[in-house]
Amino acid sequence: MLVIMDNQATEEQCHGVEDAIRALGFEPVSVPGAGRTAVCVTGNNDRVSAPMLERLPGVKQVIHVTQPYKLVSREVRGSSTKVTVGDAVFGGPEPVLVGGPCSVETEARTLAIAHKVKAAGAKVFRAGAYKPRTNPYSFQGLGEEGLHTLALVREETGLPVVTEVIDHDSADLVAEHADILQVGTRNMQNFSLLKRVGRAGKPVLLKRGMSATVEEWLQAAEYLLAEGNEDVILCERGVRTYNRHSRNTLDLNVVPLIRRLSHLPIVVDPSHGVGQRERVRPMARAALACGAQGLLIEVHTDPDTAYSDGSQTITVEEFEAIARDREILGRLEPIG
Amino acid sequence: MLVIMDNQATEEQCHGVEDAIRALGFEPVSVPGAGRTAVCVTGNNDRVSAPMLERLPGVKQVIHVTQPYKLVSREVRGSSTKVTVGDAVFGGPEPVLVGGPCSVETEARTLAIAHKVKAAGAKVFRAGAYKPRTNPYSFQGLGEEGLHTLALVREETGLPVVTEVIDHDSADLVAEHADILQVGTRNMQNFSLLKRVGRAGKPVLLKRGMSATVEEWLQAAEYLLAEGNEDVILCERGVRTYNRHSRNTLDLNVVPLIRRLSHLPIVVDPSHGVGQRERVRPMARAALACGAQGLLIEVHTDPDTAYSDGSQTITVEEFEAIARDREILGRLEPIG
Amino acid sequence: MLVIMDNQATEEQCHGVEDAIRALGFEPVSVPGAGRTAVCVTGNNDRVSAPMLERLPGVKQVIHVTQPYKLVSREVRGSSTKVTVGDAVFGGPEPVLVGGPCSVETEARTLAIAHKVKAAGAKVFRAGAYKPRTNPYSFQGLGEEGLHTLALVREETGLPVVTEVIDHDSADLVAEHADILQVGTRNMQNFSLLKRVGRAGKPVLLKRGMSATVEEWLQAAEYLLAEGNEDVILCERGVRTYNRHSRNTLDLNVVPLIRRLSHLPIVVDPSHGVGQRERVRPMARAALACGAQGLLIEVHTDPDTAYSDGSQTITVEEFEAIARDREILGRLEPIG
């Protein structure tokens, strides 16, 4: 159960609600937000009477929630969330194309790619400055230098940029220089980072964990919303299964499911989802066809010389082709 | 390595090739086919000289194959196989819609559904007469009675029918009454059944095993081709992973992969792939978008009263909508 | 719900019970057995009154069963089943060692291995005459010739033999020559074969499917018991997961679970469970430590020249070492 307080509710009124909940034998969890406060009652709360709470001063609404996640749920908010960044509207009428190299490279190469993906239809530029690497001896990204290159990309092309945060320090720097903070697969359950990013005041792109269930993923998003950040974009990027024919198993079944369970927009990363250049375009099509509200794609002017992930990086020409596919797929009837 | 014999090659000439292979220290495996014979040399055979074998009488061609599967491979046959059944051409320019109830039901209901799916655009009717059931006490299908109903469907509607075989006895009966023999998920590695079905003289639809790799699946198909049956259709229907939000995890990554590795047509079964009615249409779209050459869908005039699998069965109206989706998806540019 | 009839119950009395069940709106499933008959009532049957059925003539007992499997369940039979074959008692006080090569080899080699494993403590000999092979061109076993070699092994050593059946034809032959019929991983849900093997009049060793759940496995065993065969041994042999460091992931968690859920004995096959010779002995120990009632191990006098599976086959010396381990592990306190 979630008790939503009025925007004008005083701190005292919030405490009043919490006391009432305690008096009924339950533990209230305060969920502070930028524009409103909510009080969450967890556990089996059939015994908590909604009308009684609704009559308390400062209470706007009481919502029953049957899922372990609440603020991200359609039960709490029926209308779809739109996350607007520059000219991109995630959750808007047209799926958003996000493109760029795996890692930030030299200024010249990075800018060249950015101009090309913009011309091809991208509304957001992506590139990693901080790379979480399985091996301690692998290239770990250009770090702050990469962030400056990304800032330059935005200045020169007008494209907003998304890049990954890997800890509190990088979160601060990224929040300063980038437009969207990406939380990567390996950090989806780094709850300390989620809390920090939730307070950063910038939209967040939350990738699904390597073997996360839908419930775990939505609860990770709940951490962000519970900190008052409602501009959250979910990103399916494939999960780990017994399969060896692709880097990951792209689980497109979640696209229509997430759209039913949550009001948050969902995008798909087919580059990591298959891990092989040749199959990125077919899977990009499939993602859009089943309702993805955007695509996150690794693109390079010369994929074979990319700093990282070259084997799953497509050319600018293929990215343009995906933009053409999007046109045709846009003619499909809306579902439900 | 695969030694393809001339159509007119004599048995003696085949033995000559086998002896030559043995003389080189390898074991030949004869692969008899309806229209031609091939001799397969397995193991590390760099030492076997192709030109030497090509000079033997009766030999048409020697093909190097680097995969564990040979006859199903694009290395052996570059052009795509078309499987024609009635008006349906699997592997042809238009994806084939296959629809019908999970199980054969009463004559009246089954016929009613068949007329509807035909009107909606289906070119093949599907329904199970023999149902492999996890629980020995579950409804196991109508058996031979069901086959008679399917024969009636074909007679009344002109639609060819596909239905599952579960053992040698049912294979004989199904081959007599149906147009396509389906080998189900649980039997993908029932090699004895594959051999029998490969000799049945009818096209085969081979579902991917519950946790089969692509290599295992193609080798199962190889069993069919090795018996001389080239009319094989592969069917992706989802695999078993840690996910619980869908009955199976539909692995669409295999669609573009299979089209590159094999000349056989591939279709997708989104009904089993998600297991939930609401998500069948989005996943049907995704399957077509990434290159599936057909769809196998559970459809019913009244899904809630279906004999089995009702929760993943869609209405005729939704099936019609998928046919409309197919029109639009048909406008996508062909890939590679 | 399961209605157990008296041993002396007449056919008429059985029909009376079935009619009574139908009158209540449920479908009875007759479960004939060698020594008794049972009638199974499936579906939500709170409305079926046990006392009413118990008063019908010929009824011995009515048992409520909450699982999808019934005859294999501890709810139906509290005491543990003992499967006795020669000197081996599966489910008895001492875990049974089963050893031998993957495939039957020449008479001389097979006999030599059999004498050695017997001396080391094996009570049953194992070797495959019919090999289900992923690749159609791989060695498929010696077939009937192998069965004759196995019969010779029994004659010369006194050891009972277990070997795999792969279809109805091999089931007939194996039932004639062998003491225990093995149903392999790929056939665990070959229900037609299960029914046939259930009627073969010989004990059955049922391997767990590649990605079978415990419920599916027990229901596969239920097929055997429903045919009247109560001498069933379950065998855990590893399941398919994302792991690549071992051929399969040996799921020892099932050992104590199966012992609680079912009265059937459970053995473990560490050879397939890890797929690497060096780790067979540690995992054999682990299996016995957590309650396995036997081990199925691939042993050879010269593993490197084994016809198949050499890399997971241990030497006779290691097999002797496992027999010594068993002594020590036998001193562990019995658990509940």
Add this chain to the structure above:
Amino acid sequence: MLVIMDNQATEEQCHGVEDAIRALGFEPVSVPGAGRTAVCVTGNNDRVSAPMLERLPGVKQVIHVTQPYKLVSREVRGSSTKVTVGDAVFGGPEPVLVGGPCSVETEARTLAIAHKVKAAGAKVFRAGAYKPRTNPYSFQGLGEEGLHTLALVREETGLPVVTEVIDHDSADLVAEHADILQVGTRNMQNFSLLKRVGRAGKPVLLKRGMSATVEEWLQAAEYLLAEGNEDVILCERGVRTYNRHSRNTLDLNVVPLIRRLSHLPIVVDPSHGVGQRERVRPMARAALACGAQGLLIEVHTDPDTAYSDGSQTITVEEFEAIARDREILGRLEPIG
């Protein structure tokens, strides 16, 4: 390739080695350690001549390493690492028992449990002060208050304590109050945290990630050793698979494998590995039987009232029984 420098090597000598590596066209990665410095050469380095590097001033040894992990590998250090904490020696002749509640509870209860597990044979006490929780509204641990309770436990019982760190802030506090820092499953690839913990000057217990491969796990440990921390204990706690009969699938196959690949000690957590109280003891036995060098077990004086994870928490009596099992299992012959 790893170039190990002398303890007395100067910074200048290290730079000399790095320059020599660069001159050969490779990128050196310096791996500073408390007692020694190493320079790592990655990539295909057949062209780098070991003898040439060995002749450079300050170089002690050049080691070829074929795995992606180096410092954790047996190739680099043949002898097994012993991690000594209080009376516990991980990697010593006797497996170490670690016991305690899932979460730190009240001082009184926590102390009571600690006295009991010590009496039963535990050499280390475990309890979580910071709990990484899937749901933002779940109990997140007592935090710093919990750490004070743990410090009290150590003072009163003499037992060293292990507890989880979840971010940089908690790492500092835990390093101050606890004896072993645990990195949990969800943070195994939180590389920023690994670097911090690697520099904390305390032994680290590194749990395997939810779906981590052995290579990924060892590379995570490599992050710790690369920071100069050699006191690392690996902990298998089950992985995520399609199975639903246990909370996780305990992958004991890794125990003998890790002992062969790495010199680091490995312990097993059967509590999370099965998630069900009744099966903890059998799996604890299995873990010891296959070579685990310690057990991490959730124990409580009153499991049903535990603050968290009660369903997988065993009683003190069962913990005592596991200590008795350890005695018997200690009589098994050492393997390889």
